[in-house]
Amino acid sequence: MEIRRELAGAGLPSMALVRELTDQIVLDTVFEQAPVTRAEIAQRTGISKTTVSESVRRLEEMRLLRPAGEQRGRQGRVGTYYQVAADAGFVLAVSLHPTEIRLCAADLFGHPFLQSTHQPMRPRNPEHTARQLRTLVAGAVDQGGVDHGRPLAVAVSVANPVDPRTSAVIPLRDTPYPGGVFQPQEALAGLTDAPLLVENDVNLAAVAERWHGAGRAADSFAYVYIGAGLGMGLVIGDRLVPGSRGVAGEIGYLSVSSQPPGTPHGLARAVAQAGFGTGQLPEPDGPDPVAAAREVLRRAEEGDAEALAVVAEEGRTIGEAIATVCAVVDPELVLLGGPVGSHPALLEPVREAVRTLAPLPPPVEPGALGEAAPLRGALAVALRRARTDLRSRADLRTRAGTG
Known part of the structure; x- marks a missing residue:
C-alpha cells in the first residue's frame, strides 16, 4: 500500500524526462551494437520506430551520433547505419604505481589512442609526483582534443x-x-571541467575483474592484491564495498598469529618477515620488494628447498588472513592479483591454507588481468561515467549555443 501511495503521488514523468530516457537508451544501444540502423535499435529496445527516429535526430543535432554508411544487401527501404561521433569526447585513466605513472586515453568505446606506461617517479616525493601527474594529464587533454573532442571523465587510481x-x-x-x-x-x-573520479587501486582492480576479468560470473568475491603493499577489494551483491571511510579491505593491518599482539600492520610485516619483503616501505635506494619476491618464486619453481619453504610460509600467512575474511563476509570466490599474488607458485599454498582454515572454503583463483587491473578498472569507471553524462552534457552545450 505504501508503494501504491508513493506512485500515486509521484505523477507521470514529463515529456522532457521521457525524451532524455529514450535518448540514453538509444545511445547505450549504439555503444553496444554500432554501427546500427534505426530499425535495429527499435527491434532491440522495443521502442517504436518513430520514437527512435526522433531520438536519433536529436542526438545528431547534439553531434553525438553520425551516419556510418547505408545498409545494403536486403530488400525494402535502405537503412542508414549510425555510430557515436568520433569527436563526442574521450576519457582518461591514470594509475599511480609505486615507481611510475601509467596513463591511458581512450575513446568512448574504450579503444586507447594514447598510452604512457614508463614515466619515472621519484620515491617519496609527492610534490614531484603531483607536478608530473598534472603535466601528463594536461598533455593528454591537449592531444585527445585534436580528434576526440573534450575529456568527459578522468579516473585516477591511488594506493591509499x-x-x-x-x-x-x-x-x-x-x-x-x-x-x-x-x-x-x-x-x-x-x-x-570533466568529473574527476579518485579511487583506491585495489578497489579498481576488483571492479576490472568483475566487469572484464575472472569475477564476471560471481556476485560476490574478494580480490586480494599482493605486491609492494597488501590490500583487498570486496564486491558483495555485485557492489563494491569501500567501507564508511574507505578503509574496507586494508588487510595489511590485520593481526596474525605469527606477530605479537598489537603489532601494527601485522599481516604486512608477517609477509615481509617470512621472506618475500613485500608490504615494506620501498626506500629510495633500497631493494625492490616485488623483485625480491619474484626471485624467491622463481627459485621455488626450480625446486630450491629454501625458496619452497618461504613460499609455503607465505601461503599459510596469506591464507590465514583470507580465511578470516571468509568467516566474516563469506565471498563466493577469492581472486589473487598483483605482481606477486598472481604468480602460480603461490596459488596452491594459499588454497591449502584457506581449505584448512575457512569455515566453508570458497574457490581461490588467480585474477585474469594481472598488473594492468587497476588501470583497467580506472578506465572502466571513467567510461561508465562518461557515457552516463554524455547526453546531458551535449544537451547543455546545444542549449548554450556552443554546439
Missing part, C-alpha cells in the same frame, strides 16, 4: 584509501606508495 563521500585520499602509516599522500583533485585543478 579514498573517502567515498569526498573522494579525498586518506593517508595511512606505512603506505608503500608515495603517490598516496597528495590529493589528485588539487594537482589537477583547473585542467578540465
Whole structure:
C-alpha cells in the first residue's frame, strides 16, 4: 500500500524526462551494437520506430551520433547505419604505481589512442609526483582534443584509501606508495571541467575483474592484491564495498598469529618477515620488494628447498588472513592479483591454507588481468561515467549555443 501511495503521488514523468530516457537508451544501444540502423535499435529496445527516429535526430543535432554508411544487401527501404561521433569526447585513466605513472586515453568505446606506461617517479616525493601527474594529464587533454573532442571523465587510481563521500585520499602509516599522500583533485585543478573520479587501486582492480576479468560470473568475491603493499577489494551483491571511510579491505593491518599482539600492520610485516619483503616501505635506494619476491618464486619453481619453504610460509600467512575474511563476509570466490599474488607458485599454498582454515572454503583463483587491473578498472569507471553524462552534457552545450 505504501508503494501504491508513493506512485500515486509521484505523477507521470514529463515529456522532457521521457525524451532524455529514450535518448540514453538509444545511445547505450549504439555503444553496444554500432554501427546500427534505426530499425535495429527499435527491434532491440522495443521502442517504436518513430520514437527512435526522433531520438536519433536529436542526438545528431547534439553531434553525438553520425551516419556510418547505408545498409545494403536486403530488400525494402535502405537503412542508414549510425555510430557515436568520433569527436563526442574521450576519457582518461591514470594509475599511480609505486615507481611510475601509467596513463591511458581512450575513446568512448574504450579503444586507447594514447598510452604512457614508463614515466619515472621519484620515491617519496609527492610534490614531484603531483607536478608530473598534472603535466601528463594536461598533455593528454591537449592531444585527445585534436580528434576526440573534450575529456568527459578522468579516473585516477591511488594506493591509499579514498573517502567515498569526498573522494579525498586518506593517508595511512606505512603506505608503500608515495603517490598516496597528495590529493589528485588539487594537482589537477583547473585542467578540465570533466568529473574527476579518485579511487583506491585495489578497489579498481576488483571492479576490472568483475566487469572484464575472472569475477564476471560471481556476485560476490574478494580480490586480494599482493605486491609492494597488501590490500583487498570486496564486491558483495555485485557492489563494491569501500567501507564508511574507505578503509574496507586494508588487510595489511590485520593481526596474525605469527606477530605479537598489537603489532601494527601485522599481516604486512608477517609477509615481509617470512621472506618475500613485500608490504615494506620501498626506500629510495633500497631493494625492490616485488623483485625480491619474484626471485624467491622463481627459485621455488626450480625446486630450491629454501625458496619452497618461504613460499609455503607465505601461503599459510596469506591464507590465514583470507580465511578470516571468509568467516566474516563469506565471498563466493577469492581472486589473487598483483605482481606477486598472481604468480602460480603461490596459488596452491594459499588454497591449502584457506581449505584448512575457512569455515566453508570458497574457490581461490588467480585474477585474469594481472598488473594492468587497476588501470583497467580506472578506465572502466571513467567510461561508465562518461557515457552516463554524455547526453546531458551535449544537451547543455546545444542549449548554450556552443554546439
